Structures are given as structure tokens and as C-alpha cells.
Amino acid sequence: xxxxxxxxxxxxxxxxxxxxxxxxxxxxxxxxxxxxxxxxxxxxxxxxxxxxxxxxxxxxxxxxxxxxxxxxxxxxxxxxxxxxxxxxxxxxxxxxxxxxxxxxxxxxxxxxxxxxxxxxxxxxxxxxxxxxxxxxxxxxxxxxxxxxxxxxxxxxxxxxxxxxxxxxxxxxxxxxxxxxxxxxxxxxxxxxxxxxxxxxxxxxxxxxxxxxxxxxxxxxxxxxxxxxxxxxxxxxxxxxxxxxxxxxxxxxxxxxxxxxxxxxxxxxxxxxxxxxxxxxxxxxxxxxxxxxxxxxxxxxxxxxxxxxxxxxxxxxxxxxxxxxxxxxxxxxxxxxxxxxxxxxxxxxxxxxxxxxxxxxxxxxxxxxxxxxxxxxxxxxxxxxxxxxxxxxxxxxxxxxxxxxxxxxxxxxxxxxxxxxxxxxxxxxxxxxxxxxxxxxxxxxx
Ligand code: SF4
Numbered sequence: 001x002x003x004x005x006x007x008x009x010x011x012x013x014x015x016x017x018x019x020x021x022x023x024x025x026x027x028x029x030x031x032x033x034x035x036x037x038x039x040x041x042x043x044x045x046x047x048x049x050x051x052x053x054x055x056x057x058x059x060x061x062x063x064x065x066x067x068x069x070x071x072x073x074x075x076x077x078x079x080x081x082x083x084x085x086x087x088x089x090x091x092x093x094x095x096x097x098x099x100x101x102x103x104x105x106x107x108x109x110x111x112x113x114x115x116x117x118x119x120x121x122x123x124x125x126x127x128x129x130x131x132x133x134x135x136x137x138x139x140x141x142x143x144x145x146x147x148x149x150x151x152x153x154x155x156x157x158x159x160x161x162x163x164x165x166x167x168x169x170x171x172x173x174x175x176x177x178x179x180x181x182x183x184x185x186x187x188x189x190x191x192x193x194x195x196x197x198x199x200x201x202x203x204x205x206x207x208x209x210x211x212x213x214x215x216x217x218x219x220x221x222x223x224x225x226x227x228x229x230x231x232x233x234x235x236x237x238x239x240x241x242x243x244x245x246x247x248x249x250x251x252x253x254x255x256x257x258x259x260x261x262x263x264x265x266x267x268x269x270x271x272x273x274x275x276x277x278x279x280x281x282x283x284x285x286x287x288x289x290x291x292x293x294x295x296x297x298x299x300x301x302x303x304x305x306x307x308x309x310x311x312x313x314x315x316x317x318x319x320x321x322x323x324x325x326x327x328x329x330x331x332x333x334x335x336x337x338x339x340x341x342x343x344x345x346x347x348x349x350x351x352x353x354x355x356x357x358x359x360x361x362x363x364x365x366x367x368x369x370x371x372x373x374x375x376x377x378x379x380x381x382x383x384x385x386x387x388x389x390x391x392x393x394x395x396x397x398x399x400x401x402x403x404x405x406x407x408x409x410x411x412x413x414x415x416x417x418x419x420x421x422x423x424x425x426x427x428x429x430x431x432x433x434x435x436x437x438x439x440x441x442x443x444x445x
Pocket of ligand 1 (some may be wrong): 193194196197200201202203204212217218219220222342
């Protein structure tokens, strides 16, 4: 069991969160991360997710995301078992007749590979799941817009085990619902927000024929708009004056890392991170930031340092200005739900992913080595690299080790002056790394 060996090394070296090291008796919500591909599922586990959610191309709201094929779902399920984590599969589109007809075979398959849960929102899909995958727990998607305890009971009476509450609820409402029901509850803590009621929106379908309800939203709520008076064609008036354009909706991204001190004692069963279409750097950064704060809470430690470090790190990856969403009243313009800025903010980019060999994949064995010796690593390059670039290796415990790239070779041993995205290079680093380790670089450094 290669992964087991790797996990043992990472745990013993303090480089990975060990759920069994938590204080006994402390209720620990699950950290649920997006698994947009098989590799992303493993990266999420590596950086501390308790569970991942993934979809297959046909039956998910993220039809465009790097969803998994049926065999990949089985492989992700296998990885989840090796890591002692969980895999939930999204079947959360509002199914049309044609999909409904082909769904039983897929549901049977999910039961056969023993996924840990099916995430759905359509009552018809729920009915089919009860028939064709009766042993698989059912989770209700935020798309079902559950906003009160009676709705929770309604779904629980129909066999739903866990409910992802509507993102539109405030903190007091969540606390109140929790006090009335024992059903598992889940909330979103991080990621992109819809300006409509949790994705129940036809803007994209109306403007370019790609419907959010079939997972092909092009996010037109974030586009720049102008107002035109009927008798003045060609004269475009700004609605919200700003140097970059005018923005009607333009939701900020949700970030509740700084509020975990209030959310953790509520008894919510899972904190969910949005973003199956996001990249490896986003995934590793977000998961390890939330993991660090949640682990400190479970150990009864002060959250402040991990929160401050995490928020700083979350500011480095590509994001829209952050908001606390609907959970708390706005503190002021800096905490508004929409933003005049249209651009994404980021200071760092993904430099590459560590690979164990020229043809290596994450399943291949890797030794911890001697921390003081040099290790030759292979890097799958994701952004243009030149000698002199400082690489930052992200570790699951929240630490970072920087390494200045002096020189490097391609996989055939030829020295190179530049490495482009998509190529692989090799070079020594003076500390142990591990396959699938995420490496970032500062932009314009
Ligand atoms: S257009 Fe915006 S609000 Fe509508 S579904 Fe897409 S992301 Fe959500």
C-alpha cells in the first residue's frame, strides 16, 4: 500500500493532519473539498480534507468541470479508502426525462463501488436513488434551498441523511435550525457565490443558451454591463461608476475562515468548500487553511494565529474580493456581498506539481529521505519558469519551504534556460518532497 506508506511518513513527519490525534470526545465537523479530477481528490486528501465530492460528466451541475468518468470514480473511491477518507458523488442536476431514463444504471454503479454518499437535489432522483442505490446515504444539495427546520424534517422523513443548507441563511437561522433537528447539516464556508437563489438562475441560459441548471453556467452575473437609454443608441451609461466598468451583481467570493470560532461550536456536521473547476493551488491552499484552524479548535488551541496565516494565504490565490456572505450583517463596504472590481485578485500562481519520476504519477512510491540531503525532484511545470525563480513548496501542516531555482534539466538530462507550462523538469532540492506536492511562485518575481 504505497499511499499508506506515504501517509505514515507524512504523519510521522508532521506534514499531514492525523485525524486520530484529535482529542477524544471532541466533535469534529468534516472538511469537505471539491474533487474536480482524480488527482485533485488525492491532493485534497493530502492537504487535509476529510471527504471530497466529485461528479461524473452526465449527472452533475458542473458539466464543464474536470468531472470524472465512471472508472475514475471507482479509482477515487479506492483512494478514499486508502486515505481513510470519504467520497461523495454529485448527481445534482434537475434531471430531464432522458437523464432519468439512464440514471438507474449509474445509481446501481455507485452502490456497487460503495461511494459514501450521493448528493442530489431533484426529488425524482431521490426516488430513484432509494430504489437503485438503497444502501448509499443521501445528501441533499444546496440547490434544494433548504431554509428551515420543517424542510429538513421533510427531507429526513424521505431518507435524506445530510442536508446542505441554503447559502442565503444567516448565522442565527443556522443555529436555530441546528437546535431543532438531529439530521446531519452541512454549510458552505468558502468559494464562489451565486447572486440568485443558490444557482436557481436562468441568466446564463437567457444570454447565451448555457443553463446553470444543467451545469454549464458561464457566470454572466460577473460580466461588465452598461445601461442604454432607448432614444440614445450607442450611449452607454454606467450603473455603478468605476474605472473598470459597471457591475450589477458581481458577487464576491465567500470566505468564512475568520468566523470558524463561531461556526465550529454550532454542531454543524460538515463545512464545504466550493470549486470543482478551480486549480490545484486553490485546492491545496484553501483545504490546508481550513484544516489548520479546525484542528486547532479540536485541540482547544487559540485560533488566531492559524486564522491570520490562513487568511493571508487565501489572499494569495486567485479570488474575487472576499465576503462573509449572508451569514453576518455587513461590517461596511469592504464586507459587501457584491464588488465593483471585475478582476480576480492574486499574488501567486501555480509553479508546478511534484512528480516522483519522469513518468511518475502520484501512486508511485517515494521515500522520505534524509532531511539534510539533496533530493532530485521532477516538476510538472504549470507556469513559465527560469533560473532564479523562487519556488514555494506547500506542506499540509501549513508550512512553506522556499527554494531558489538555480538551474534545471529536462527529463533527458539536457540543461534548460526556460521551462514552459506542460513540460517536466528536474532539479535538486535540499528537503524531502512528496508526489503531488503543490509548488507556487510569486507573480512578477
Ligand atoms: S449566472 Fe451567476 S447567479 Fe446565475 S447561476 Fe451562474 S454564477 Fe449563479
